[in-house]
Amino acid sequence: xxxxxxxxxxxxxxxxxxxxxxxxxxxxxxxxxxxxxxxxxxxxxxxxxxxxxxxxxxxxxxxxxxxxxxxxxxxxxxxxxxxxxxxxxxxxxxxxxxxxxxxxxxxxxxxxxxxxxxxxxxxxxxxxxxxxxxxxxxxxxxxxxxxxxxxxxxxxxxxxxxxxxxxxxxxxxxxxxxxxxxxxxxxxxxxxxxxxxxxxxxxxxxxxxxxxxxxxxxxxx
Amino acid sequence: xxxxxxxxxxxxxxxxxxxxxxxxxxxxxxxxxxxxxxxxxxxxxxxxxxxxxxxxxxxxxxxxxxxxxxxxxxxxxxxxxxxxxxxxxxxxxxxxxxxxxxxxxxxxxxxxxxxxxxxxxxxxxxxxxxxxxxxxxxxxxxxxxxxxxxxxxxxxxxxxxxxxxxxxxxxxxxxxxxxxxxxxxxxxxxxxxxxxxxxxxxxxxxxxxxxxxxxxxxxxxxxxxxxxxxxxxxxxxxxxxxxxxxxxxxxxxxxxxxxxxxxxxxxxxxxxxxxxxxxxxxxxxxxxxxxxxxxxxxxxxxxxxxxxxxxxxxxxxxxxxxxxxxxxxxxxxxxxxxxxxxxxxxxxxxxxxxxxxxxxxxxxxxxxxxxxxxxxxxxxxxxxxxxxxxxxxxxxxxxxxxxxxxxxxxxxxxxxxxxxxxxxxxxxxxxxxxxxxxxxxxxxxxxxxxxxxxxxxxx
Numbered sequence: 001x002x003x004x005x006x007x008x009x010x011x012x013x014x015x016x017x018x019x020x021x022x023x024x025x026x027x028x029x030x031x032x033x034x035x036x037x038x039x040x041x042x043x044x045x046x047x048x049x050x051x052x053x054x055x056x057x058x059x060x061x062x063x064x065x066x067x068x069x070x071x072x073x074x075x076x077x078x079x080x081x082x083x084x085x086x087x088x089x090x091x092x093x094x095x096x097x098x099x100x101x102x103x104x105x106x107x108x109x110x111x112x113x114x115x116x117x118x119x120x121x122x123x124x125x126x127x128x129x130x131x132x133x134x135x136x137x138x139x140x141x142x143x144x145x146x147x148x149x150x151x152x153x154x155x156x157x158x159x160x161x162x163x164x165x166x167x168x169x170x171x172x173x174x175x176x177x178x179x180x181x182x183x184x185x186x187x188x189x190x191x192x193x194x195x196x197x198x199x200x201x202x203x204x205x206x207x208x209x210x211x212x213x214x215x216x217x218x219x220x221x
Numbered sequence: 222x223x224x225x226x227x228x229x230x231x232x233x234x235x236x237x238x239x240x241x242x243x244x245x246x247x248x249x250x251x252x253x254x255x256x257x258x259x260x261x262x263x264x265x266x267x268x269x270x271x272x273x274x275x276x277x278x279x280x281x282x283x284x285x286x287x288x289x290x291x292x293x294x295x296x297x298x299x300x301x302x303x304x305x306x307x308x309x310x311x312x313x314x315x316x317x318x319x320x321x322x323x324x325x326x327x328x329x330x331x332x333x334x335x336x337x338x339x340x341x342x343x344x345x346x347x348x349x350x351x352x353x354x355x356x357x358x359x360x361x362x363x364x365x366x367x368x369x370x371x372x373x374x375x376x377x378x379x380x381x382x383x384x385x386x387x388x389x390x391x392x393x394x395x396x397x398x399x400x401x402x403x404x405x406x407x408x409x410x411x412x413x414x415x416x417x418x419x420x421x422x423x424x425x426x427x428x429x430x431x432x433x434x435x436x437x438x439x440x441x442x443x444x445x446x447x448x449x450x451x452x453x454x455x456x457x458x459x460x461x462x463x464x465x466x467x468x469x470x471x472x473x474x475x476x477x478x479x480x481x482x483x484x485x486x487x488x489x490x491x492x493x494x495x496x497x498x499x500x501x502x503x504x505x506x507x508x509x510x511x512x513x514x515x516x517x518x519x520x521x522x523x524x525x526x527x528x529x530x531x532x533x534x535x536x537x538x539x540x541x542x543x544x545x546x547x548x549x550x551x552x553x554x555x556x557x558x559x560x561x562x563x564x565x566x567x568x569x570x571x572x573x574x575x576x577x578x579x580x581x582x583x584x585x586x587x588x589x590x591x592x593x594x595x596x597x598x599x600x601x602x603x604x605x606x607x608x609x610x611x612x613x614x615x616x617x618x619x620x621x622x623x624x625x626x627x628x629x630x631x632x633x634x635x636x637x638x639x640x641x642x643x644x645x646x647x648x649x650x651x652x653x654x655x656x657x658x659x660x661x662x663x664x665x666x667x668x669x670x671x672x673x674x675x676x677x678x679x680x
Binding site: 189194210216 | 270274275276277278279282321324325326327364367368371372374375378379382383
């Protein structure tokens with residue numbers, strides 16, 4: 001009897017601990033911060049600006065391009081690729097860009113056309129992902145559009161299919177000059193997935209806790 | 222030893238008791254059964270949940286998705302055919318239910334509402350989940366699949382915490398409804414020995430003993446006339462003081478030849494399952510896009526919710542209406558009411574359901590089977606270099622699908638014949654048989670046509 005009582009207290013304690021642990025975890029999941037990373041390529045300053053850390057799924061980003069005089073560069077053709085850093089050597093630009101060129105010739109080109117109107121993600125390119133070497137984290141592509149009214153500022157959405165280290169590569173052409181800028185990024189598991197699971201764990205913990213404390217004590221003889 | 226085993230094997234095929242084999246008997250009676258299979262299953266379930274929530278967001282790359290929808294889901298009807306509801310004995314939801322119940326369970330009686338309408342709730346849940354899958358893309362989204370599994374887990378925890386035994390499994394689990402139907406066509410049957418049970422005064426199989434709890438799904442082997450609910454957990458085998466329990470092998474569909482008290486909800490589910498198989502097939506066809514475009518033109522809306530729901534309803538209503546039509550025609554020949562015929566002969570669709578369900582999922586299992594290996598390898602950093610996930614070529618899979626459909630058709634046809642023969646005599650047997658034979662042929666041909674068309678992959 002004493003053992004059963006101890007187990008019930010233990011269960012109640014564990015359930016309560018889970019509830020307490022879930023609260024900061026959920027709060028942490030919703031925190032945001034803006035980060036900027038700058039690289040210099042061919043005399044241009046290229047900055048990647050994200051409002052919150054990259055997560056699995058679609059992520060909005062800004063790319064800022066400034067010239068040597070720190071003046072914004074508008075009208076550039078910008079394409080972005082994201083590749084898991086384990087999937088290919090970091091300097092394998094040729095292969096990566098070939099993929100991007102191939103992409104332009106694919107039937108899925110209509111997806112690209114849609115992007116021209118709003119920087120949509122290319123996560124739907126399953127057919128292409130099937131041919132990619134790393135099943136766990138398939139490369140994705142998108143384009144970044146010149147934001148009206150803010151020259152030199154390009155916006156887009158890039159999708160990551162898995163957590164871990166990735167290389168985000170900006171491929172842009174300015175006045176016929178083709179340049180590449182690389183940004184190593186760390187992608188975290190989607191906080192929405194964490195929040196959903198946390199919510200279920202919370203709910204189940206409440207159920208177990210409620211059952212534990214409301215359970216009728218056996219009547220002693 | 223060899224000769225003894227050979228003799229026993231022959232006896233099994235003749236409907237002998239599997240428990241007559243001392244190894245099987247010891248294993249079922251041991252405290253390791255079914256735990257030795259239950260616990261690894263629970264661990265795999267936890268891995269699946271983790272992968273679905275934190276693994277790759279693309280279903281194509283997700284190990285959890287591969288295990289759930291490429292391995293488990295296609296295997297489930299095959300398990301029901303060969304082993305009855307054995308899966309339910311080792312199901313992680315059942316394990317979670319038992320665990321929660323053991324420590325905090327209130328063990329309240331099952332509400333009368335669930336007892337009375339449980340199977341209708343199961344029918345409704347099954348329809349709702351299938352509809353939701355297509356509307357929200359549950360299978361295509363790892364998180365969607367994760368949410369579905371967590372919703373079920375929550376329901377199971379609530380059930381285990383407050384109600385007795387496996388209330389959820391018996392009265393609410395949508396898969397339990399499917400399992401109940403398919404296991405009636407299954408080859409494994411557990412039951413008491415009537416002459417031994419007749420003298421029993423303990424009813425330990427139902428109430429439980431210090432060796433094992435009472436039947437988790439509220440069955441009393443002494444009174445059992447169907448395998449629809451028995452999960453083959455072995456608790457009754459452990460508890461019975463008279464060694465009355467037998468586990469026997471029988472020809473597939475045999476139980477459906479002699480259904481004493483047919484229930485309209487079971488017949489309804491049988492027809493609905495056929496509709497669900499239609500939906501699964503149609504929406505995976507490469508021509509589904511063209512069908513949708515045509516529907517958009519007809520309905521005047523591009524809303525997928527509207528157009529899919531119409532397709533879904535047509536697919537659900539079609540087999541129900543066809544069964545209704547066959548029952549109406551039969552009622553003119555056998556003097557039974559439409560409802561009586563619908564209920565009685567609806568059971569015959571189960572064999573065709575099982576065949577169509579296995580055939581549909583055979584494509585996923587055999588055309589995408591290696592994705593389980595590839596996504597599993599990816600967890601350890603290995604990649605598949607874009608290799609094909611197929612275990613077998615599409616023409617060979619299609620050949621197997623056609624073969625299965627023919628077997629299912631013959632099974633359904635024979636069930637109709639046996640039911641008609643049990644209930645009627647002379648010319649009435651054939652007059653009743655004919656409309657149902659046309660129904661089964663129609664459903665079989667429709668399925669075969671769908672299997673001939675190119676289908677999209679799940680992964």
